Amino acid sequence: MSDNILAIETIGLVRRYGRTDAVNGLNLRVRPGRCYGFFGRNGAGKTTTIKCLLNLLRPTSGEARVFGLDPAKNEVAVKSRIAYVPDHVAFYPWMTVRQTLDYFASFRPRWNEQTEASLLERFQLDPRQKTTHLSKGQRTQLGLIAAICPDPELLVLDEPTSGLDPIVRREFIQTVIGAYQEGDPGRRTVFVSTHLISEFEGLIDEFTIIDRGREVLTLDADAARDRYRKIYARFAAVPAALDIGGSRVLRRDARELEIVVNGNAADVIDRLRVHAPETLEVEALSLEEIFVSTLHPAGAVA
């Protein structure tokens, strides 16, 4: 596969339900080998986008491409190279763990039995257990095994860890890092939609924040952590005419000012210093904090 073919691309993707635009002109470009975060609040359009990529929904307009192919026209070619873990994993209740994995394997050209054995061991899943008797955490673990064993080039995770206990969540992420990325790293792309951003922080190379079906921010994770700073300043009285160079105000009252700056921290700090603040503190932001401050309703502050 040549490197310039994107693992995922959407061009002006729109999906409407009745009068609601769940996805409204979304552009995404996910390069192969990346671990891409797709962040948004509940109802932002994340799952709808993913369903368009998997051909579970048809776009109202615009295009979705997976490995450069239209998932509706090349369904088998696309699906044979991807795996998907939704937030609610369902299996046939009459099957055992063993039968379920054999069933999934029967659809796949490849099945990594070594990975299967090591993950069953790691998660301590009993192959003879009926899937109805599995806990939610165990069902997700089984879903992850079924997704990783075919060695897919693209692993799509939709809110994979919501509702799981912290230990299962941790193991889930470690498995994606370890077992999934173990193969040919240039051909192991992860696309993860989540609002539990802090858990995936270390995994994410690049991300898009989506709100009301539109892209709000797309950035490289290291670049984002480098650019955003939160500045807290306390004055005798916050100057009325204060030029903060287009920063986002998180909080402002008579004496305190809390803002988020994007790329021009040094400049903004100099502007604040002119007004002789009593306290001036600067801190870097994690991806989760960048997410919150990006979607912070600006109207909520004076």
Next chain:
Amino acid sequence: MLFQLNFKSGKAVYLQLVDQVKLAAAAGTLRTGEPLPSIRPLAEQLRVNRNTVAKAYAELESQGVIETVAGKGCFLRAAGSPFRKDVRRRLLGETMDGAVVHAHHLQIDKEEFLRIAEERFDTLEHKRIRAGNV
């Protein structure tokens, strides 16, 4: 755990790892010839992308801090920079410019700055002695 990452430091994650390996080497916690953890277990343990660890190791190798032995992994090299002395002086000078500017803004004068530098050297040396690796 030998390495601790902070996603709120504003610093690229792979560079944090680079700095921590260098610190561990300077403090004697990691010794010459000692193997570094291999990429997969370290990535799993820190819960970071494998690419991040690989990028950090590549950077450490290009700086001459570690060496990769095919099929065996990465090992800490004896202290020794591949650069000439003048280049080394310049590289350190650039880093110190930042500290000097920082000192100015924190109202720390030259004398105090030098005293702090001496303290930091001593601390590192004590660590090395404690690690039994003088």
